[in-house]
Amino acid sequence: MKSGRLAVALLLVPPLVVFVGLYLLPLANIFVLSFFGFDRNTGRLGGVTLANYGKFLGDPFYLGILWRTLKLGVASTALALVLGYPVAYYLSRARGRRRAYLMLGILAPLLVSVVVRSFGWLVILGPNGLVNATLTSLRLVDEPLRLLYTETAIVLGLTHVFLSFMVLSIAAALDRIDPALLRAAQNLGASPRQAFVRVVLPLSLPGVAAGCLIVFTLATSAFITPALLGGPRVKVMSFLAYQQSLLLSDWPYGSAIAFVLLAITGTAVLLYLRLLERGRFGVVFR
Amino acid sequence: MRRAPTLLGAWTAAVYAFVMAPIVVVLLASLTAAEYTSFPPEGLSLRWYLAIPEHPEFLESFRISLVVALVTGAVATALGTPAALVLVRHRFRGRDALNAFFLSPLMLPAVVLGIALLQFYTLVGLTRTPLALVFGHLIITITLPLVRPGVVAGATFAVIVSFDDVSVALFLAGPHSTTLPVRIFSYIEQTFDPLATAVCSVLILIALAAVLVIERSIGLGRMFGEETTHD
Numbered sequence: 001m002k003s004g005r006l007a008v009a010l011l012l013v014p015p016l017v018v019f020v021g022l023y024l025l026p027l028a029n030i031f032v033l034s035f036f037g038f039d040r041n042t043g044r045l046g047g048v049t050l051a052n053y054g055k056f057l058g059d060p061f062y063l064g065i066l067w068r069t070l071k072l073g074v075a076s077t078a079l080a081l082v083l084g085y086p087v088a089y090y091l092s093r094a095r096g097r098r099r100a101y102l103m104l105g106i107l108a109p110l111l112v113s114v115v116v117r118s119f120g121w122l123v124i125l126g127p128n129g130l131v132n133a134t135l136t137s138l139r140l141v142d143e144p145l146r147l148l149y150t151e152t153a154i155v156l157g158l159t160h161v162f163l164s165f166m167v168l169s170i171a172a173a174l175d176r177i178d179p180a181l182l183r184a185a186q187n188l189g190a191s192p193r194q195a196f197v198r199v200v201l202p203l204s205l206p207g208v209a210a211g212c213l214i215v216f217t218l219a220t221s222a223f224i225t226p227a228l229l230g231g232p233r234v235k236v237m238s239f240l241a242y243q244q245s246l247l248l249s250d251w252p253y254g255s256a257i258a259f260v261l262l263a264i265t266g267t268a269v270l271l272y273l274r275l276l277e278r279g280r281f282g283v284v285f286r
Numbered sequence: 287m288r289r290a291p292t293l294l295g296a297w298t299a300a301v302y303a304f305v306m307a308p309i310v311v312v313l314l315a316s317l318t319a320a321e322y323t324s325f326p327p328e329g330l331s332l333r334w335y336l337a338i339p340e341h342p343e344f345l346e347s348f349r350i351s352l353v354v355a356l357v358t359g360a361v362a363t364a365l366g367t368p369a370a371l372v373l374v375r376h377r378f379r380g381r382d383a384l385n386a387f388f389l390s391p392l393m394l395p396a397v398v399l400g401i402a403l404l405q406f407y408t409l410v411g412l413t414r415t416p417l418a419l420v421f422g423h424l425i426i427t428i429t430l431p432l433v434r435p436g437v438v439a440g441a442t443f444a445v446i447v448s449f450d451d452v453s454v455a456l457f458l459a460g461p462h463s464t465t466l467p468v469r470i471f472s473y474i475e476q477t478f479d480p481l482a483t484a485v486c487s488v489l490i491l492i493a494l495a496a497v498l499v500i501e502r503s504i505g506l507g508r509m510f511g512e513e514t515t516h517d
Contacts (some may be wrong), residue, residue, distance in 0.1 A: 086294055
């Protein structure tokens with residue numbers, strides 16, 4: 001027994017070493033760095049200070065970017081839920097070949113790089129793109145609308161990129177519902193609508209919550225899609241952190257912004273776990 | 287129950303059109319004969335595909351992406367599979383914490399990881415090398431055997447995640463280790479001429495080939511860890 005346990009422990013050593021050395025240590029390093037001062041002229045690091053966080057939280061410009069990031073995250077999550085729930089419901093009721101094809105259509109886009117999928121929206125929303133070409137040919141507008149580099153463009157892109165995760169989470173929850181419950185509801189005189197509202201919908205809420213958590217955290221921390229569809233003018237938190245650290249070499253400030261972002265997504269995850277443990281969905285979650 | 291399903295079907299069809307639109311639009315726009323990107327494309331030609339070899343940096347980046355993805359996939363599988371076995375099969379104190387630790391990179395904003403790794407690699411002198419990319423991708427893929435059923439599915443998914451990644455690679459790429467998605471990102475940040483549509487289309491076609499191969503062999507749903515309750 002003893003040697004078996006040792007062998008088991010040894011299997012965990014290599015990935016643990018990699019994770020501590022190449023993941024935990026780097027994270028700890030920038031966490032410490034976020035409390036360092038920085039001289040823009042000499043590029044030198046100063047003593048320990050809260051100035052980076054103070055600079056962020058005290059400036060309406062930076063707070064505006066934080067607010068926009070949250071707003072875009074909530075909007076894309078809501079849009080993904082509205083678009084995705086009926087699809088998940090349809091998917092969970094499909095069987096055989098039809099289900100396989102539907103699943104393929106939801107999963108296949110995940111194999112295409114986010115850069116390419118966001119680029120597609122550049123082509124659709126651009127001045128010579130699909131939307132403007134349609135509007136001008138129908139003579140609804142005289143000159144191309146400015147659709148790119150707007151918050152709307154970012155929400156569309158984010159929703160598109162993360163929609164699959166919403167559909168998959170909800171469909172998984174719907175698949176777990178025992179069909180006997182639906183038959184029971186209908187035998188007891190519930191109309192299909194009542195059966196849906198009173199049985200299916202409540203039982204699917206864990207999937208909705210999981211889907212919303214995934215889409216919200218991914219959307220608020222997304223970087224590539226907002227950078228391409230919003231450009232430098234419509235900045236989000238990730239882009240700000242990237243700009244401050246990589247482009248302006250202010251690593252302490254960039255790190256502080258990164259940790260503000262991490263605090264937001266971390267809070268969302270904790271709220272979700274709280275909900276999972278004892279919230280009013282407690283009974284429903286497996 | 288007669289009318290509702292049709293409405294539901296129409297909604298589903300519309301959402302699938304939304305999902306497919308950007309991909310189809312890029313494929314069609316790449317066939318343009320014009321000097322600028324437009325949709326619908328003007329004229330029909332393969333000139334922008336033929337222009338790709340004139341930009342060897344794209345081919346070089348493709349090679350780097352492929353090597354990094356394959357090495358990452360191999361190492362992530364070698365390290366992650368035994369750990370996954372242990373974490374699934376054995377019960378011991380701290381198991382849940384360890385599980386959460388290995389899964390945490392999936393919930394971490396990529397930009398946080400990017401900044402952390404670049405800072406760290408600069409300290410240890412590893413920066414801007416293909417090895418830095420492999421190490422970075424290892425963190426986001428080592429977890430995959432934990433959540434995927436089957437070694438092959440986990441390995442395939444790791445290769446794909448590494449090949450497609452932009453957010454982490456953007457921080458770690460150097461002049462001689464720029465992956466293809468990073469190359470495309472930097473290119474379309476400046477301009478979105480039809481060359482970009484052609485390069486993106488090639489990536490889409492590669493993904494399509496991957497979808498077909500995976501669906502035939504291990505099953506796409508299985509790779510994404512879908513619980514197979516049917517069949």
